Amino acid sequence: MITMKDIIREGHPTLRKVAEEVTFPLDDASKQTAQDMLEFVKNSQDPELAEKYDLRPGVGIAAPQIDISKRFIAVYLSEEENDGQEFSRIMFNPKIISHSAGKTALPTGEGCLSVDRKVAGIVPRAARVKIQYFDQDGQKHEERLRNYPAIVVQHEIDHLNGVLFFDRIDPDNPLALPDDVELLG
Ligand SMILES: CNC(=O)c1cccc(C)c1Nc1nc(N2CCN(c3ccccc3Cl)CC2)nc(N2CSC[C@H]2C(=O)NC)n1
Numbered sequence: 686m687i688t689m690k691d692i693i694r695e696g697h698p699t700l701r702k703v704a705e706e707v708t709f710p711l712d713d714a715s716k717q718t719a720q721d722m723l724e725f726v727k728n729s730q731d732p733e734l735a736e737k738y739d740l741r742p743g744v745g746i747a748a749p750q751i752d753i754s755k756r757f758i759a760v761y762l763s764e765e766e767n768d769g770q771e772f773s774r775i776m777f778n779p780k781i782i783s784h785s786a787g788k789t790a791l792p793t794g795e796g797c798l799s800v801d802r803k804v805a806g807i808v809p810r811a812a813r814v815k816i817q818y819f820d821q822d823g824q825k826h827e828e829r830l831r832n833y834p835a836i837v838v839q840h841e842i843d844h845l846n847g848v849l850f851f852d853r854i855d856p857d858n859p860l861a862l863p864d865d866v867e868l869l870g
């Protein structure tokens with residue numbers, strides 16, 4: 686199982702690399718790793734398991750965060766966190782194919798499992814995105830996302846491009862709310 690010791694932290698060069706696309710058919714190692722990543726995110730949200738294995742809670746993780754510079758992510762939002770509908774995905778070669786002009790942000794800023802410090806500030810992201818990704822069988826999917834799932838998926842896709850959430854905070858006015866940004870309510 687993946688634990689915090691497997692997660693690389695700010696300053697590790699892999700976090701700033703552009704990750705490589707995966708090719709299909711996937712090797713078994715990548716399939717297993719992706720499943721372990723989804724399990725980690727779920728475990729991290731379980732108070733007992735998080736306590737037992739000293740896991741920091743998260744709703745998403747990207748392969749570069751466990752020092753695998755490949756383009757795949759895992760996201761898990763329980764129905765409590767996502768307006769009554771569970772959102773659970775493993776995405777290979779995810780990409781944003783279109784997005785709204787309007788932006789959104791988490792009112793309390795963002796955290797990251799690879800950043801061991803609180804960085805206050807608004808992280809503007811597209812409010813709605815149309816994404817394309819492949820599942821572990823190589824099937825192509827297209828999905829429109831909004832609200833929390835859209836924010837989390839953009840945060841994780843950023844990791845595939847060597848971007849960290851605080852890169853998107855306005856250094857001169859971190860807490861300012863830009864006109865075109867609606868806080869997620
Ligand atoms: C600096 N202020 C803050 O961090 C911040 C501060 C307050 C609120 C939010 C909402 C903040 N922001 C933020 N909180 C989260 N969690 C809230 C707690 N939760 C969780 C915790 C316990 C059980 C189950 C769960 Cl679900 C896990 C997820 N996650 C992210 N991000 C940014 S997008 C990827 C995602 C991620 O997984 N990060 C590790 N941001």
Ligand code: NI
Pocket residue numbers: 796797798799840844
């Ligand atoms: Ni992160």
